[in-house]
Amino acid sequence: MNTVPERYDEIYLRLSRQGARVLALGHRSLGILSNQQLREQHATRSSVERNLDFCGFVVLSCPLKPDSKAMIREIRHSSHHLTMITGDNPLTACHVAKELHFTRKPLLVLTAPTAKSNEWKWESVHKDTNLPIQPANIRDLTRQYDLCVTGEGLAYLGTLPISFLNTIMPHVKVFARVSPKQKEQVIIKLNNLGFVTLMCGDGTNDVAALKHAHVGVALLTGVAAKRTEQQQENTTNPTSAVQPPAVTTVTPQQQILTPAEIAIRNREQAKKRIEELYKQMDENEQTIVRLGDASIAAPFTSRTSTIQCVCHIIKQGRCTLVTTLQMFKILALNALILAYSLSVLYLDGIKFSDGQHTLQGLLLAGCFLFISRSKPLKTLARERPLPNIFNLYTLISVLGQFAIHLTALIFVVNEAHKRIPPRSDEFVDLEAEFAPNLVNSTVYIMSITLQIATFAVNYQGYPFMESLRSNKPLLYSIIFSFTLVSSLIFNLIPQLTEQFQIVLIPDDMRLIVFYVVIGDVILAYIIDRVLAYFLGQAKLKEY
The missing domain is CATH 1.20.1110.10 (Calcium-transporting ATPase, transmembrane domain)
Known part of the structure; x- marks a missing residue:
């Protein structure tokens, strides 16, 4: 960007720590260009997305599902280890993990080198605690803190001695900003360490991890979940499922329409009904499992988007x-x-x-x-x-x-x-x-x-x-x-x-x-x- 506001870092870090998803908006005037000129002068995306003027933040809130806390509490109390693997920002992921009680100890995030520090280090969410990546006593680190590792940090841990990675891996409660390939690597590593893993995912980026987990659970989201909720509502309230037939009223002005005008009006009404039918058909087709969906790789598929199915499986x-x-x-x-x-x-x-x-x-x-x-x-x-x-x-x-x-x-x-x-x-x-x-x-x-x-x-x-x-x-x-x-x-x-x-x-x-x-x-x-x-x-x- 050309100019960065004074409190840019402070604001987006504060919002991220509160669990919000923050996007920065910027714009740039390219002048009046034809399509050919635009392709010639700005052939790559990086040449366009530079020297931007900051417009503001888009703050997106994604509240927890109503039953998530209860389900996580039940799974945790049933003697199971819980780990979050997500592509979200590490600060947002740490906030969600804290809300769901994935973690019981203070969280440390594996932070990449910066201009002030040339070494990898463990840093708290509020940046008030800093520890070296390999402390003198690893057991003290894992006994006092829960860990969060980003995708970049996971790649760096792969360059360190394998014994250190094996010791650290089970204590990582949050994997953030990880790619689909890294999700797969995390599951494989936990399997090799002797853990029995259950992976729960709802997207195409979870397919590889679902395949390698001992138990894979796919969640259908979107229209499938809505249809299930509608079916439950219809079951509990049968009267809402049956609608009374529509009654057509004719005004005095409509009574003087010519036969041609009546035919045109009827065609328009029929066209609207056909469009509504096509829309319903499109929604029904979206519930069909397609190649690349998470349910293709998972032996278990839930038609609801909640994790209650995990408790049922256990x-x-x-x-x-x-x-x-x-x-x-x-x-x-x-x-x-x-x-x-x-x-x-x-x-x-x-x-x-x-x-x-x-x-x-x-x-x-x-x-x-x-x-x-x-x-x-x-x-x-x-x-x-x-x-x-x-x-x-x-x-x-x-x-x-x-x-x-x-x-x-x-x-x-x-x-x-x-x-x-x-x-x-x-x-x-x-x-x-x-x-x-x-x-x-x-x-x-x-x-x-x-x-x-x-x-x-x-x-x-x-x-x-x-x-x-x-x-x-x-x-x-x-x-x-x-x-x-x-x-x-x-x-x-x-x-x-x-x-x-x-x-x-x-x-x-x-x-x-x-x-x-x-x-x-x-x-x-x-x-x-x-x-x-x-x-x-x-x-x-x-x-």
């Missing part, structure tokens, strides 16, 4: 992960219980009848169906689920519960053998027809009871999904199964006992089986919950 992801882990535990325990039960019966020449297998399959199928339909809680928990099944909690819990189940089965089998006459044949006839006895009945009842108990004991529930009490179908299925098994133990329904070929269990044996089942379930529950308290929570990755 909730559903945690619920799915916990459901998968508990299913592995249940399947492992049920397989071990069934393997021992069938091996004991095989050694005695006994097996389950077809009716017994059918009843067992139906009861287990109901539990498997309803446990997989568990829903996540409405709020994110601070605790984090274990990332995979190969961990101490899962292994020790499965082995500990099976040890209790095995002890209970062995004890009940021995008690049953004491109450039946010894076998007369030296060898077992494996081809003989099924004949129920006390060992078969007690082992079957214990087997089906313990398999149902694994669902009640290993159901995770809070804090990642609804509790067993809230999952009514699963709760009723377990209660029904235990009630049915109790009726078989105490012969409450003789027809049912006879239908499934269960022998009449002696009175003393009934109490033994009942008490063993109750004790087994209680001990298994205690072991699982104690292990979950000490070993069942993942820790947030430290810097």
Whole structure:
């Protein structure tokens, strides 16, 4: 510019620190030139945009979306690191990060060399703190401050030792004035440092970063968001969606129009209606995803322009992960219980009848169906689920519960053998027809009871999904199964006992089986919950 106002820097810095987007306007008179003369004398943009006269600032305000603070607070409280990557001015980005509570410590911006200082340095937003880029103790720097790095600063950090960049990178809460390529580099670097990244973006400049993030979330903005809001309004207010038919009124002056004038008026009205239809069609076409949009690169796309979808993804992801882990535990325990039960019966020449297998399959199928339909809680928990099944909690819990189940089965089998006459044949006839006895009945009842108990004991529930009490179908299925098994133990329904070929269990044996089942379930529950308290929570990755 030819002349710069005296308070130019002071004003634009103050506005930027307040979160505004500031544009400087200038003009220059080129005289009267033809198009040919303009192209010849000013072939490049730089030759035109110089020696400008300052006109003023254009100050643009972009207020935060109503639910952004609440969503950021929920994500932060759920044990996640938050980082902002933007192309905005670093001062504006720092203000937004402070408003959304991305940062809890004072922010330092990596500042390029100036006329007063020939070195890169960390400088506070209000320029009252200055630190060297590589202080004597890096840990003290990252412990006391959060960092903001610009695109220019990120390029400079790439020239420094890689160990310094690896130490600094996780502590950078704001990346400002970065290019699309640098956004991609930031995500790749965080991935290489062992972090699991979720990238949320809404523009073409976010495509590369969305591709490399572990989870990419694209936000549709503009017309798509407006249409979604209109649909929600129509849903809540059905009367507004249906408009009454238009009523045409004819004035006395219009009654004397000639047929030709009436035809012209009708054509004009029809033309206006066609233009309105074309406008609506154009708006509808804008909602179609086009090549280069962020949604092309992201596996998840939200039709709303808010980040509420990120919370939904985390909730559903945690619920799915916990459901998968508990299913592995249940399947492992049920397989071990069934393997021992069938091996004991095989050694005695006994097996389950077809009716017994059918009843067992139906009861287990109901539990498997309803446990997989568990829903996540409405709020994110601070605790984090274990990332995979190969961990101490899962292994020790499965082995500990099976040890209790095995002890209970062995004890009940021995008690049953004491109450039946010894076998007369030296060898077992494996081809003989099924004949129920006390060992078969007690082992079957214990087997089906313990398999149902694994669902009640290993159901995770809070804090990642609804509790067993809230999952009514699963709760009723377990209660029904235990009630049915109790009726078989105490012969409450003789027809049912006879239908499934269960022998009449002696009175003393009934109490033994009942008490063993109750004790087994209680001990298994205690072991699982104690292990979950000490070993069942993942820790947030430290810097």
